[in-house]
Amino acid sequence: MSDLRKIILEENEIPEKWYNIQADMKNKPLPPLHPGTKEPIGPEDLAPLFPMELIKQEVSQEQWIEIPEEVREVYKMWRPTPMYRATNLEKVLDTPAKIYYKYEGVSPAGSHKPNTAVPQAYYNMKEGVHKLTTETGAGQWGSALAFACEKFGIDLEVYMVRISYEQKPYRKLLMNTWGADVYSSPTDKTQGGKSILEQDPNSPGSLGIAISEAVERAATSGGTKKYSLGSVLNHVLMHQTVIGLESIKQMEKADAFPDIVIAPLGGGSNFAGISFPYLHYKLTEGKDIRCIAVEPASCPKLTKGEFRYDFGDTVGLTPLLPMYTLGHTFVPEAIHAGGLRYHGASVLVSQLLKDGLVEASAIHQLECFKAGVMFANTEAILPAPEATHGIAQVIREANKAKEEGAEKTILFNLCGHGHFDMAAYQDYFDGKLEDHELTYDELHSGLNELTTPKIEE
Amino acid sequence: MSDLRKIILEENEIPEKWYNIQADMKNKPLPPLHPGTKEPIGPEDLAPLFPMELIKQEVSQEQWIEIPEEVREVYKMWRPTPMYRATNLEKVLDTPAKIYYKYEGVSPAGSHKPNTAVPQAYYNMKEGVHKLTTETGAGQWGSALAFACEKFGIDLEVYMVRISYEQKPYRKLLMNTWGADVYSSPTDKTQGGKSILEQDPNSPGSLGIAISEAVERAATSGGTKKYSLGSVLNHVLMHQTVIGLESIKQMEKADAFPDIVIAPLGGGSNFAGISFPYLHYKLTEGKDIRCIAVEPASCPKLTKGEFRYDFGDTVGLTPLLPMYTLGHTFVPEAIHAGGLRYHGASVLVSQLLKDGLVEASAIHQLECFKAGVMFANTEAILPAPEATHGIAQVIREANKAKEEGAEKTILFNLCGHGHFDMAAYQDYFDGKLEDHELTYDELHSGLNELTTPKIEE
Numbered sequence: 001m002s003d004l005r006k007i008i009l010e011e012n013e014i015p016e017k018w019y020n021i022q023a024d025m026k027n028k029p030l031p032p033l034h035p036g037t038k039e040p041i042g043p044e045d046l047a048p049l050f051p052m053e054l055i056k057q058e059v060s061q062e063q064w065i066e067i068p069e070e071v072r073e074v075y076k077m078w079r080p081t082p083m084y085r086a087t088n089l090e091k092v093l094d095t096p097a098k099i100y101y102k103y104e105g106v107s108p109a110g111s112h113k114p115n116t117a118v119p120q121a122y123y124n125m126k127e128g129v130h131k132l133t134t135e136t137g138a139g140q141w142g143s144a145l146a147f148a149c150e151k152f153g154i155d156l157e158v159y160m161v162r163i164s165y166e167q168k169p170y171r172k173l174l175m176n177t178w179g180a181d182v183y184s185s186p187t188d189k190t191q192g193g194k195s196i197l198e199q200d201p202n203s204p205g206s207l208g209i210a211i212s213e214a215v216e217r218a219a220t221s222g223g224t225k226k227y228s229l230g231s232v233l234n235h236v237l238m239h240q241t242v243i244g245l246e247s248i249k250q251m252e253k254a255d256a257f258p259d260i261v262i263a264p265l266g267g268g269s270n271f272a273g274i275s276f277p278y279l280h281y282k283l284t285e286g287k288d289i290r291c292i293a294v295e296p297a298s299c300p301k302l303t304k305g306e307f308r309y310d311f312g313d314t315v316g317l318t319p320l321l322p323m324y325t326l327g328h329t330f331v332p333e334a335i336h337a338g339g340l341r342y343h344g345a346s347v348l349v350s351q352l353l354k355d356g357l358v359e360a361s362a363i364h365q366l367e368c369f370k371a372g373v374m375f376a377n378t379e380a381i382l383p384a385p386e387a388t389h390g391i392a393q394v395i396r397e398a399n400k401a402k403e404e405g406a407e408k409t410i411l412f413n414l415c416g417h418g419h420f421d422m423a424a425y426q427d428y429f430d431g432k433l434e435d436h437e438l439t440y441d442e443l444h445s446g447l448n449e450l451t452t453p454k455i456e457e
Numbered sequence: 458m459s460d461l462r463k464i465i466l467e468e469n470e471i472p473e474k475w476y477n478i479q480a481d482m483k484n485k486p487l488p489p490l491h492p493g494t495k496e497p498i499g500p501e502d503l504a505p506l507f508p509m510e511l512i513k514q515e516v517s518q519e520q521w522i523e524i525p526e527e528v529r530e531v532y533k534m535w536r537p538t539p540m541y542r543a544t545n546l547e548k549v550l551d552t553p554a555k556i557y558y559k560y561e562g563v564s565p566a567g568s569h570k571p572n573t574a575v576p577q578a579y580y581n582m583k584e585g586v587h588k589l590t591t592e593t594g595a596g597q598w599g600s601a602l603a604f605a606c607e608k609f610g611i612d613l614e615v616y617m618v619r620i621s622y623e624q625k626p627y628r629k630l631l632m633n634t635w636g637a638d639v640y641s642s643p644t645d646k647t648q649g650g651k652s653i654l655e656q657d658p659n660s661p662g663s664l665g666i667a668i669s670e671a672v673e674r675a676a677t678s679g680g681t682k683k684y685s686l687g688s689v690l691n692h693v694l695m696h697q698t699v700i701g702l703e704s705i706k707q708m709e710k711a712d713a714f715p716d717i718v719i720a721p722l723g724g725g726s727n728f729a730g731i732s733f734p735y736l737h738y739k740l741t742e743g744k745d746i747r748c749i750a751v752e753p754a755s756c757p758k759l760t761k762g763e764f765r766y767d768f769g770d771t772v773g774l775t776p777l778l779p780m781y782t783l784g785h786t787f788v789p790e791a792i793h794a795g796g797l798r799y800h801g802a803s804v805l806v807s808q809l810l811k812d813g814l815v816e817a818s819a820i821h822q823l824e825c826f827k828a829g830v831m832f833a834n835t836e837a838i839l840p841a842p843e844a845t846h847g848i849a850q851v852i853r854e855a856n857k858a859k860e861e862g863a864e865k866t867i868l869f870n871l872c873g874h875g876h877f878d879m880a881a882y883q884d885y886f887d888g889k890l891e892d893h894e895l896t897y898d899e900l901h902s903g904l905n906e907l908t909t910p911k912i913e914e
């Protein structure tokens with residue numbers, strides 16, 4: 001095995017195709033349903049929101065889909081991203097495991113999100129769209145799309161969850177710098193926002209509400225605006241596979257191959273990005289590889305949710321998707337890992353979990369921040385709060401490998417840096433964070449309200 | 458010429474030696490003088506503050522000095538850093554110039570500072586030093602040294618300029634995360650600090666005061682603590698030459714060579730890091746290459762200062778250095794580019810400027826922030842306020858090339874990202890920043906007070 005610490009690729013090694021896992025899945029995901037009729041929807045139902053090329057990708061059964069040259073050209077601004085061997089972390093853990101991480105924090109917006117923001121902006125531009133709407137929680141996605149829209153001359157409206165809008169002025173400023181208009185959600189610009197504000201003028205907002213607002217703005221724009229989503233959907237997950245595809249080449253250079261692949265899961269795009277290209281070998285060749293999605297214990301849809309149809313937003317405007325969910329009205333605690341506070345998981349990851357092809361783990365925030373600080377002290381990168389969930393699981397697996405004396409190779413995706421999340425670390429150091437075990441009632445608060453279709457076993 | 462956008466190097470291409478420009482200078486720098494006796498000082502005078510290996514490097518006439526394997530091992534955490542062709546910026550400027558930049562913001566602390574922090578911590582560790590003191594202004598240097606000390610098991614005391622301590626809590630937190638103790642300077646822990654506080658209990662502090670405090674703490678520690686400086690000194694500048702040395706290899710890969718090399722100048726280490734390895738060709742082969750140091754118009758020591766002996770700190774504890782200075786009591790405006798608010802320039806850069814081997818340029822902050830936003834919009838990296846000074850000069854040169862129809866190749870060092878400086882951009886967007894032309898009296902406020910030795914022509 002090579003002893004390289006930093007494994008890099010040349011610009012011409014950026015993948016030329018995305019990997020579409022749908023082609024390899026034996027159990028295909030169930031179709032999305034119309035929110036009104038509850039009947040399976042077709043491409044025409046999605047056309048008001050998305051450009052046709054993305055709708056095609058959403059349902060494509062092609063194994064590989066070509067990355068347009070113009071998209072690869074923008075990817076070159078930060079891709080290929082580096083992969084590192086975490087030798088210092090290994091030493092501190094005194095583990096026989098070899099730990100590698102792919103680092104997506106080198107992107108302009110500081111996370112993996114631009115990998116899909118760029119093609120989404122590109123396909124919209126190609127189809128003559130000049131305006132996009134989107135939502136953002138902590139701001140990672142909003143800033144990624146603002147960057148991408150700036151590249152392709154598209155105006156962007158961002159609905160930013162109010163509590164983040166107030167707590168993270170610099171994320172907002174970053175979006176402004178790239179030319180986006182940012183609104184504190186709920187707003188009075190939409191029916192959905194207005195009705196929330198009528199009930200609670202001080203609503204802190206939520207990702208589900210912000211999605212409702214962004215979708216409504218596009219759907220009622222008379223065709224002048226389309227909508228863009230930063231996770232959950234099949235095409236979004238597919239765009240992220242550049243991460244895993246690059247890492248396979250880097251693993252080859254390091255003369256290694258992972259036994260375990262780990263990433264945090266909010267909607268699923270980060271996890272899919274690193275793991276799907278490895279699952280390809282599991283699905284087609286039966287390769288023995290564990291892929292673990294890590295969620296916060298305060299929003300445990302994978303480990304404690306239900307597999308059924310549910311809405312993607314709070315108001316109920318989106319198609320119904322077959323997924324693991326806590327219910328679209330579930331309101332998780334205001335943990336700092338804002339990107340992981342989403343009630344459902346992507347259809348593809350949900351189906352794979354249901355079929356036993358991937359695993360899930362839920363971890364409390366104190367363990368995660370402790371892992372994040374250990375990582376900063378050993379590997380010197382301060383991880384985003386979301387990313388600390390992956391690191392906490394890596395440490396669990398590395399400790400297990402030590403107990404078992406097993407020479408496991410672990411790969412995880414360090415999806416972003418925490419430079420805009422320092423308040424979270426401040427709270428952690430100040431002892432302001434606590435772990436809270438969800439009660440039965442809290443856990444079922446959203447599920448009990450659901451009237452959406454169940455899925456038969 | 459290659460059309461690569463991102464030019465990278467493998468880990469084994471990290472330089473094995475630093476370049477020591479002293480070896481190639483025809484006019485050697487004048488010696489430092491003892492602050493009391495005003496006589497040239499020897500190594501033994503510096504021994505209370507620095508480990509012997511760094512003192513040797515400070516006066517070495519060797520052209521190349523080997524980088525210890527342990528230092529290269531830590532460098533591997535982020536080095537080699539990428540070099541980019543700024544194709545988008547070129548397009549917006551519609552210039553025939555080819556613009557390249559080396560990006561040092563990928564380091565753990567987000568700037569070029571760890572390049573010298575790591576060897577300084579290493580040599581101290583090797584000589585049995587367990588405690589270091591230092592100062593920091595905006596926090597770039599303090600966080601770099603905190604990272605490096607953590608790597609080599611050294612305790613660190615940081616004296617942070619009070620106004621930054623209050624305005625940049627996250628920089629402080631980053632230092633704390635890496636285990637450093639950070640104090641708001643002036644403190645009551647030193648005689649220097651106490652006397653400043655007696656005069657003005659609300660003193661916002663300055664880099665000169667913070668240096669006085671850090672030096673005093675080391676000098677009065679009875680040998681238990683040494684002191685570390687992040688710029689100005691010869692050994693510090695030499696450590697930074699890894700930047701330029703890597704960029705030469707990268708330029709070769711791109712089949713290019715710069716006509717103009719540009720970097721901002723605070724103390725001089727950033728400028729030296731990128732330019733000295735190119736000056737090697739100018740000094741030894743007469744190669745025609747322009748190296749331009751860019752300073753803020755509010756602290757114009759290179760363009761409007763005096764070349765004479767002066768102290769490095771406000772109180773007058775350090776040796777007297779022959780340099781371009783505005784006087785050690787000069788207090789520049791509180792511009793956001795905190796790293797450029799220093800009254801003097803390094804001895805080596807000062808001598809080179811005096812000898813006409815490098816150039817200097819002073820630019821007001823509004824032009825710099827405008828350049829920074831243009832850079833963020835085209836190249837997608839949000840530069841540190843210090844770095845925007847280099848970019849503003851790049852734009853000037855690219856526009857000149859356009860006027861002249863000259864196909865110049867320009868290289869600059871993007872020394873750091875602005876993720877911890879968003880308040881500066883907020884002020885810029887809010888229209889709160891103004892340019893102020895220094896009056897004759899303001900400009901001479903520090904120089905008029907100087908009683909330090911002049912240098913004969």
